[in-house]
Amino acid sequence: MELLLLPLLTGILICLWKNPIYKYLALGSAAVCLAITAGMIPQIMSGETIININLKWFSTIKFAMQMDGLSLMLCLLSQIVILGLFLFYFNQDHKNNNILWGLALLMQVGLNGVFMARDAMMFYIFWEVTLIPIYFIVLKWGEGENIAYVSNRFFIFTFIGSLFMLASILYLASKSSYSFLYTDLVAVSLTEKESIWVALGLLLGFGVKIPIFPLHTWQASTYTQAPNFGSILLSAIMLKMGLYGLLKWLLPLVPESFFVLQPYFLVLCSVGVLYGAYLAFTHTDLKKIIAYSSLSHVNMIALAIFTQSSIAAKGAGLQMFAHGINIMALFWIVQIIEHSAQTRNIFALGGIATQAKKLAVVFMVVMLASIAVPLTNGFPGEFLMLKGIFDKNAIIAVLVGLSVIFSAVYMLRAYQHTMFGTASGGIYLFQDVKIIQMLAFAICIVLILWAGIQPQALLDIFEKTVIQILNTVEETRGIVS
Amino acid sequence: MISLIIIFLGAILLLFLGLNKSEKGSRFGSLLILSIAFSTTILEIVSIIKKLDLGKLGQQYQSFISDGSVSSMIFFSNASLLISAVLIFGTFLVLLLMPAEDRLGADLPAIVLFSLCGALILTAYTHLLMLFLGIEIMSIPLYVLAGSRKNDLRSNEAALKYFLMGAFSTAIFLLGCVLVYASSEGYLNLYEIRNASGNSLLIDHVMGNKLKIAGYLLLCSAMLFKAGAVPFHFWAPDVYQGSPNRGTLFMSTVPKVASIFAMLNLFVVFFGANQNSIFWLIVISSGASILLGNIAALRQTDAKRMLAYSSIAHSGYMLFAVVGNKYDSGFIALFIYAIAYILSASILFFVLDKLKNSDGTTSIEAFSKISKNNSEIVFAVVIALLSMAGIPITAGFIGKYSLFNTISSSHIFLLIVALVGSAIGIAYYFGIFKAMFYGNKISSQGEGSIRFSGAERVVLLLISLTILALGIIPNLLTGFLI
Numbered sequence: 001m002e003l004l005l006l007p008l009l010t011g012i013l014i015c016l017w018k019n020p021i022y023k024y025l026a027l028g029s030a031a032v033c034l035a036i037t038a039g040m041i042p043q044i045m046s047g048e049t050i051i052n053i054n055l056k057w058f059s060t061i062k063f064a065m066q067m068d069g070l071s072l073m074l075c076l077l078s079q080i081v082i083l084g085l086f087l088f089y090f091n092q093d094h095k096n097n098n099i100l101w102g103l104a105l106l107m108q109v110g111l112n113g114v115f116m117a118r119d120a121m122m123f124y125i126f127w128e129v130t131l132i133p134i135y136f137i138v139l140k141w142g143e144g145e146n147i148a149y150v151s152n153r154f155f156i157f158t159f160i161g162s163l164f165m166l167a168s169i170l171y172l173a174s175k176s177s178y179s180f181l182y183t184d185l186v187a188v189s190l191t192e193k194e195s196i197w198v199a200l201g202l203l204l205g206f207g208v209k210i211p212i213f214p215l216h217t218w219q220a221s222t223y224t225q226a227p228n229f230g231s232i233l234l235s236a237i238m239l240k241m242g243l244y245g246l247l248k249w250l251l252p253l254v255p256e257s258f259f260v261l262q263p264y265f266l267v268l269c270s271v272g273v274l275y276g277a278y279l280a281f282t283h284t285d286l287k288k289i290i291a292y293s294s295l296s297h298v299n300m301i302a303l304a305i306f307t308q309s310s311i312a313a314k315g316a317g318l319q320m321f322a323h324g325i326n327i328m329a330l331f332w333i334v335q336i337i338e339h340s341a342q343t344r345n346i347f348a349l350g351g352i353a354t355q356a357k358k359l360a361v362v363f364m365v366v367m368l369a370s371i372a373v374p375l376t377n378g379f380p381g382e383f384l385m386l387k388g389i390f391d392k393n394a395i396i397a398v399l400v401g402l403s404v405i406f407s408a409v410y411m412l413r414a415y416q417h418t419m420f421g422t423a424s425g426g427i428y429l430f431q432d433v434k435i436i437q438m439l440a441f442a443i444c445i446v447l448i449l450w451a452g453i454q455p456q457a458l459l460d461i462f463e464k465t466v467i468q469i470l471n472t473v474e475e476t477r478g479i480v481s
Numbered sequence: 482m483i484s485l486i487i488i489f490l491g492a493i494l495l496l497f498l499g500l501n502k503s504e505k506g507s508r509f510g511s512l513l514i515l516s517i518a519f520s521t522t523i524l525e526i527v528s529i530i531k532k533l534d535l536g537k538l539g540q541q542y543q544s545f546i547s548d549g550s551v552s553s554m555i556f557f558s559n560a561s562l563l564i565s566a567v568l569i570f571g572t573f574l575v576l577l578l579m580p581a582e583d584r585l586g587a588d589l590p591a592i593v594l595f596s597l598c599g600a601l602i603l604t605a606y607t608h609l610l611m612l613f614l615g616i617e618i619m620s621i622p623l624y625v626l627a628g629s630r631k632n633d634l635r636s637n638e639a640a641l642k643y644f645l646m647g648a649f650s651t652a653i654f655l656l657g658c659v660l661v662y663a664s665s666e667g668y669l670n671l672y673e674i675r676n677a678s679g680n681s682l683l684i685d686h687v688m689g690n691k692l693k694i695a696g697y698l699l700l701c702s703a704m705l706f707k708a709g710a711v712p713f714h715f716w717a718p719d720v721y722q723g724s725p726n727r728g729t730l731f732m733s734t735v736p737k738v739a740s741i742f743a744m745l746n747l748f749v750v751f752f753g754a755n756q757n758s759i760f761w762l763i764v765i766s767s768g769a770s771i772l773l774g775n776i777a778a779l780r781q782t783d784a785k786r787m788l789a790y791s792s793i794a795h796s797g798y799m800l801f802a803v804v805g806n807k808y809d810s811g812f813i814a815l816f817i818y819a820i821a822y823i824l825s826a827s828i829l830f831f832v833l834d835k836l837k838n839s840d841g842t843t844s845i846e847a848f849s850k851i852s853k854n855n856s857e858i859v860f861a862v863v864i865a866l867l868s869m870a871g872i873p874i875t876a877g878f879i880g881k882y883s884l885f886n887t888i889s890s891s892h893i894f895l896l897i898v899a900l901v902g903s904a905i906g907i908a909y910y911f912g913i914f915k916a917m918f919y920g921n922k923i924s925s926q927g928e929g930s931i932r933f934s935g936a937e938r939v940v941l942l943l944i945s946l947t948i949l950a951l952g953i954i955p956n957l958l959t960g961f962l963i
Contacts, residue, residue, distance in 0.1 A: 056956075148918075152911050166900065167896060170896065
C-alpha cells in the first residue's frame with residue numbers, strides 16, 4: 001500500500017509545488033520505496049505472502065493486491081529504475097522539470113499497481129494509469145520533429161491493444177459471474193475455440209507493449225523521438241509489464257488455447273528476435289540500435305515464456321531484470337554522448353575514449369552485459385532461456401541463438417565507432433561523466449556484476465512463484481486434455 | 482414532483498420579473514431556482530434512501546401496479562428521482578458556466594428551465610400521452626434555443642432544421658401511439674398496455690401483434706431521434722454547430738439523457754417481453770451511432786462539430802443501458818455515465834466557448850491558446866478528455882465499464898464495436914492534446930492567450946477533481962445508494 005500511496009502523494013505534491021527541494025522529495029520517496037521493497041525480500045524468500053489486500057472497490061471489482069516473488073522482483077526493478085533516473089538527471093533539468101518528475105512518480109504508482117494487482121480490472125486500470133504519464137512525457141518533452149504524430153500513434157497502438165485485453169477480461173469474467181479475481185479467472189475453463197479468441201485479445205494487449213514482432217512498429221520511432229528520460233521509462237520497466245502479463249496472466253488464464261497457438265507464437269517471437277538483431281545492425285543512430293537490440297532481447301524473453309518450460313521462465317525472469325538495468329545504462333550513455341556531441345550517428349562520432357575515460361569504461365561494462373558475456377547479468381538469463389528453448393525445439397534454439405552473435409556484432413560495432421578512432425563529424429569538447437551520474441552508473445554496474453556473479457540470489461526471489469504459475473498451467477492443461 | 486413544480490413556476494416568475502432586468506440577474510435567479518429544485522430532489526432522495534435498493538428499482542413499477550393506482554399518469558419512482566437529480570444538476574452547470582451570447586434578458590434561462598421541465602416529465606411518465614407531452618415540452622424550447630442567435634445564419638438554419646425534423650418525429654411518434662392504442666384494446670396507460678392480451682375486439686390477434694410491432698417501431702424511431710442516434714442523427718451536427726454554445730451544451734446533455742432514460746423505461750419496463758421483436762433496431766442504432774459518430778468526429782476541424790459527432794457516439798454508448806435489457810444494472814450504468822458525460826462536456830464546452838472566434842466557430846488548433854499560464858484549465862481539459870475517452874481513473878471509465886458490462890454477456894459483437902469506437906475516439910480527443918501541448922511549440926508567438934478569471938478556474942478545477950474522484954472512488958456515487 002505504501003508503494004502506491006507514497007509515490008502518488010509525492011508525485012502530486014511536486015507537480016503542484018515548485019520548490020527547489022522537490023528533487024530531494026522525489027529522491028527520498030523513490031529511496032523509501034526501494035527500501036520498503038527490499039525489506040520484503042527476506043519474507044518472500046521464506047514463503048510468506050506479504051501484502052494481502054482484498055477490498056470492495058466498485059460493483060464486482062475488487063481492490064485486490066498481493067505481493068509474490070515475481071511481483072517483488074519487478075517492483076524492485078521499477079523502484080531501482082525510478083531512483084536511478086532521479087539520480088542521473090539530478091543536475092540536468094528539463095523544462096518544467098518538477099512536472100516531469102511528478103509524472104515519473106505517478107507512473108511508478110501504476111507500475112507497482114500492475115505488478116501487485118490480483119484483480120483483472122485493477123490490473124487493467126493500473127495498466128492504463130502507467131500509459132497516461134508516459135504519453136504526456138513523450139508528447140511534451142519529446143525532441144523529434146513529428147513528436148505529436150509519434151506520441152499519438154504510440155498511445156493509440158497501445159490503447160487499442162489494451163482495449164482488446166479488456167474485451168477478453170470482460171468475456172472471461174462473464175463466465176465467472178463477474179468476479180475479476182485472479183484465482184476465480186484462473187478457475188474458469190473455456191472451450192478451445194473461446195480460449196483462442198480470449199488469448200488473442202490478451203496477447204494484443206501485452207504484445208503491443210512488449211512489443212512482439214508484428215506489433216512493434218511504434219517502438220523505434222517512439223524510443224528515438226521521446227526524451228531519454230521517457231525512453232528509459234518505456235524500455236526499462238514499461239515493457240516488463242507486458243512480459244509479466246504473459247507469464248502471470250496469459251499463461252494461467254487460457255492454457256486451453258496453447259495446443260493451437262503455441263507454435264505460431266514461437267515462430268513470431270523467433271522472427272522478432274532475428275529481425276530486431278538485423279535492424280540493430282543496419283542502423284547508425286545509437287538510439288535506434290538500442291531500440292532494436294531491445295526488440296530482439298524482449299522477443300527472446302517472450303519466446304522463453306511461451307515455451308512454458310520452467311527453466312526458460314526462470315531465465316526470462318533473470319533477463320527481465322538484467323534488460324531493465326542494461327538498457328537504462330545504455331540510454332544514459334547515449335544521453336551523455338548526445339549532450340556533448342549533439343549527434344547520435346555512430347559514424348559521426350569517434351575517439352570519445354581519449355576524452356572521456358570513465359564513460360568508455362562504463363560503456364564497456366554495460367555493452368558486455370548486453371552481449372551476455374559470462375559474469376555479467378546478461379549471461380545467466382540468456383543461458384537458461386536458450387537451454388529451455390532448446391529442450392522445447394532445437395531448431396528454434398539454434399536460430400535465436402544466432403542473435404547472441406549478432407548482438408556482439410552490433411554492440412561492438414557501436415562501441416568501436418563511438419569510442420575509438422577519430423571523430424569524422426567535427427571536433428567537440430567532450431564532457432565526461434559527472435560525479436552524481438557516476439553514482440547512478442555505479443549502482444548499475446554493481447547490479448550487473450552482482451547478478452552476473454551470483455544469479456542464484458536474484459533467482460531465489462521469484463523462482464518459487466514462477467514454478468507455481470507453471471504448475472497451475474500444467475494442471476489445467478492436464479484437466480483439459 | 483415538487484422540484485418539477487418549483488422549476489416550472491420559477492421559470493414563469495423569471496419571465497415576468499425579468500422583463501426589464503439584466504441578463505445577469507435572471508441568470509442568478511435561474512440558478513437560484515435550480516438550486517432549490519436540486520435540493521428538494523436531493524431531500525426526496527434522502528427521504529427514500531433507506532428503502533432504496535438499487536437491485537430492485539424495476540420492481541417498484543410492479544408493486545405500483547398491484548397498488549391499484551394505475552390511473553395516475555405520472556409517477557416519480559426512485560430511479561426517476563435519481564436521474565432527475567442528474568438532469569437538474571446538469572442544467573445548473575449549463576447556466577452556471579455559459580454566458581449568454583445575445584441580450585435576450587430573462588428569456589434564455591427561462592427557456593432552458595422549461596425544457597428541463599419536459600425532461601423531468603420524461604423521467605416519470607406512466608402514460609403514453611404524458612410521454613408525448615414530455616417530449617414536446619422538452620423539444621419546443623430547444624427549437625427556440627437553437628435559433629436564439631438571431632443574426633447568425635447558421636443559427637437560423639439550425640432552428641429551422643431542428644423544428645422541421647422535430648415536427649416529423651412528433652408525427653411519427655403520434656402515429657406510433659395510435660397503432661399501440663389500436664392494438665391494445667384501446668389503452669394509453671402503459672401499465673394497461675403491458676398487461677393487455679392483444680385480443681382486441683376490433684382486430685384479430687395476428688393483426689393486432691403486427692400493429693403493435695409497427696407501433697413500437699415508430700415510437701422507438703421517434704425516441705432515437707430525440708437521443709440523436711443513428712440513423713436519426715442527421716439533424717444533430719448542424720443543429721449542435723449552429724446553436725449558441727450554451728444551447729449546444731444543454732441539448733447534447735440533458736435531453737439526451739432524459740430520452741434514453743425514457744427509452745429504458747418504455748422498452749424494458751413497460752413493453753417488457755413484448756419488445757424483443759424490435760430490439761434489433763436499438764442494437765443496430767447503438768452500434769451504428771458509435772461507429773459513425775466516432776469516425777465522423779475524426780474528420781472534423783471544428784471543435785464544436787467534433788463534439789457534436791462525438792455526442793452521437795455517446796448516445797450509442799448510453800443506449801447499451803436499453804440493449805442490456807436489465808433494468809437495474811442498465812439504470813445504474815446510465816446514471817453513472819450520464820454524470821460523467823455531463824461533467825466532462827461542461828468543461829469542454831466552457832473552454833470552447835472561451836476560445837470561439839468572432840463568427841462563433843472554434844478550430845481545434847485554438848486549444849493551443851490556453852496552454853500558457855493556465856495550468857488549472859489545461860488540467861481540467863485533460864481530465865475531461867480522458868473521461869470522455871473512457872480512460873481509467875476518470876468517471877468516464879466507470880460509466881463505460883458499467884455500460885459494457887451490461888451487454889458483455891449477451892451482445893459480444895456490440896461490445897467489440899464499442900471497443901473499436903473507443904479506440905477511434907482516442908484519436909480525435911487526443912488531437913486536442915496535440916494542439917494544447919504541441920501547437921504552441923509551432924506558433925509560440927500566437928494571437929495571445931486567453932484569460933480566465935479566478936472563479937472560473939476554481940469551478941473548472943472542482944469539476945475536474947470530481948471527475949477524478951468518481952473515477953478513483955466510484956463508490957462515492959453508488960456506495961451510499963447500495
